[in-house]
Amino acid sequence: MKGWIIRSTLILAIIVLAVFLYIIGKEHVIFVENNTFTIDGKVYEPYDLVRVTLDSGEPVELKKPRGRSLGRAKVSTTGLNHKVLVEILDDDDNVIESKEAKFNVKNNVEELLLNIPALMHDAEGWVANNQKTIYVENKPFTADGKTYEPYEFVRVILDRSKSLEIRKPGDGHTGMDKGVVTDLRHTLYIEIMDNEEKVLESKEVSYTVGHAQEKLLINIPAVMNDVDGWLTEYEE
Amino acid sequence: MSILKSKDNKIARFFINNAVPILFILFAVFAIPMADLSIEYLVAEMITRLARYSFLVLALLIPVIAGMGMNFGIVLGAMAGQVGLIFVMDWGVMGVPAFFLAIIISMPLAVFLGWMAGIALNHAKGREMVTSYILGFFINGVYQLLVLYSMGSIIPINNSKIVLPRGYGIRNAIDLVNLRKSVDRLIPLEINGIEIPVMTFILVAILCVFIVWFRKTKLGQDMRAVGQNMEVARNAGIPVERTRILAIVISTVLACIGQIIFLQNIGTMNTYNSHEQIGMFSIAALLVGGASVAKASIKNAFVGIILFHIMFVVAPRAGKTLMGEAQIGEYFRVFVSYAIIAIALALHAWRKNKEAEFARRSLRVDTEEAAGTSE
Known part of the structure; x- marks a missing residue:
């Protein structure tokens, strides 16, 4: 003992x-x-x-x-x-x-x-x-009474290095993923794909994060339709 | 006549017992002037190499006491040490805390591998060296599987600097920039422009004191008894198998710490190769120092490291002077390190035969003298 x-x-x-x-x-x-x-x-x-x-x-x-x-x-x-x-x-x-x-x-x-x-x-x-967590969602987005529907399958590349693949919510998919980026200035490259992974549409946008912001949320349908408010602070 | 004979015997015995170091001293005397290297450079190199290799070579002593010969299985400890270093680098820990944290992480793995090796060697009594050598190859395969496929996939590794671009598996070379010379330079000292790794030498000194103390302990005495004769030791109530396992466990753990000291001095870890040559080079160094498969001391370790590494430093330059090509010297030093082990093992077998013959002859003389007296 x-x-x-x-x-x-x-x-x-x-x-x-x-x-x-x-x-x-x-x-x-x-x-x-x-x-x-x-x-x-x-x-x-x-x-x-x-x-x-x-x-x-x-x-x-x-x-x-x-x-x-x-x-x-x-x-x-x-x-x-x-x-x-x-x-x-x-x-x-x-x-x-x-x-x-x-x-x-x-x-x-x-x-x-x-x-x-x-x-x-x-x-x-x-x-x-200096490390910012970027939450990317492929979910319905409503602005000025209009709703922008999510896409079937989206590939998102954060800062030309981190790739995320997000499906429409449902069938076990959450319609959301996240990645960590460093610094304040970033790029986001989006590819809208069909079920055979053929690229239908693509877009690249740049954005800046505030010093004190640590978690941000990006909505894909809003980005693709140039709707204001596609980048917001993420709340748990 | 008999006095002359005994004098001749003594001289012959001295040369036979020290054949390998004498060969190396002769080599050094011949090669150092040819290499045309400054004394300062040679001294600096020897200090660096003593700090780098001493712990690993001293790790070989305890299995020799237990009669298990040269433990080629120290590569198992080296692999455990490297696993610890991979985790420490992944977690981004720096300096001396990284060194001790790597030791703490890798020690349970080293104990496990040592225990496993000890069990295997108990099933191969009398053939420990070749078994431990092959065991090293086997565990190397397991290590490669772990590092190449499991790390980053099953075992989380997030540092992109050490993970392969595909997302799993560790890169071939890891820059130990956070750890480089952290222990060596903990107590800074420079004499005539030569950097002295004081803290590393303190750790080596602690290990030497431990070995001296350990030999006097009950376990140390048990190991000596097991090394001399297993059957007699067993009849005296010593748990032979357990004692042998402990000898290998201690040696593996010391080798694990030795590998971490070695790599913090080098500053780069070759994930898939750094451990491979460790067993061979450490054993070669100990044998060059005059040790044998059955007897090795702290003195042998230090003399061996100096002589063996003098050859390492001067051989390429001497080869260039002699043959016009440094490659010849490089070839020579690799060839010689394997040759030393072969010579030392052959000399050991030859010496054993000679001793047996000498014992038989002296027994015959005693019997004849006894018969003459009775007549």
Whole structure:
């Protein structure tokens, strides 16, 4: 009996250690961006030059995005609690304003987007999940008293990489699927097919996701018929 | 006359016992000047290789104590270690926590494989080495099936960097960028531009202390008794089969940790090949260090790694100087690593025969002397 207790305690301790190692060692990629941030109609403009230090890592300098520059830097970090120091610099690299903020990361979040102008103005969503779950539905859509019917079989490609195949609801089909995409700008390619998988119609659209939005819903009949409201926030 | 004879015997015995290391020292003396490599480079290479291979080579010692010869089955532990690394890379864990997490994940698998190998080897007493060698091939097939078909389909693997584009199966090469040299560089130390992997050496030192301590424990003594004579050990009440299984389990678990240390140093995992040569190269290194199938020590492990890897480093360059082609040297080092195992095994058999003959002769002399005294 004593032996069993010792063994069980040891196994439990090893499991706890494994969970602890997973939490402290899990990598979180943080994209630090000095980009325009819009929320509730308010626009926060990027700074000419900022220096960002995450935890005790190497500082990164970000200029105002110009041309093809994204005004972004990628920083890898581990652990759940983080500290960020932002320093706004002038042309001679003198600090004209600085701010320190703390944030937590959920363990299942792989990528975060940290917006500097939003952080400096304490705007909601200055740090957000960079992975967005896109729910795609092939269900009836009603707008202005008109109903747009779902298609028999649809293939949807998210960001030219993730393919979803969705059938009309019924016969065991839910008429819905989801995929995970990263970042804010996306493309959606839709192919309407018959039962022999012959493409009848296709369409490509681009869309932008807000910083703070994590789950979005796209309605296929609405996209195909150019009806407003085809992209909405997903509610469980 | 008899004194001279005994002196000759001693010298002959020394050369016979150390034939393989002497051959390698001669090779090194001949090849190092030809390779024209700087001493700093050679020292740096030897330090890196000692850190990389020591744990794996030391994992071979315990089955030798138990009389089971060279455990070619350490590849089983290596495969378990690689499975742990695949999961850690999939979960995106970084640095030293990733190293220890990989050990924790792979250890139950290593224990299971070691236990299975131990049972198989108990059914093949006297032929443990060839059985463990073939067992390695068998488990390699199971491993390939698991990694190539089950991972990503039955076992969830979501990291697109390690899964094949078809959606299941692991890529041929995994970049261990999150883990590379994480243990080696945990305690940074550089002497004359040579990086010293202090933490890895601490882990190796802990293993050496463990082996020395283990030999003095009840289980260690039981293993020694089983290694010397199984029947006598059984009559003394030692559970022979269980003791042999434990020896293989410990060796497999150590090999699992050794493979993780090895791969974190290399920084890239060749999913389908990294483990294959591990058994052969570790055994060759131990034999080069003067160990035999029946006797191996910590000293043999370190001497062997240095001598064997001096050949690895200098052979291609020496081959180029000698023949004008590095390929010849490359061929030579592969050929030599297999040849060492063959020579060592043949020498072991020859030495055993000689010892038996010597024992018979001394018995005959004693009988004749006894007969002379009685007359």
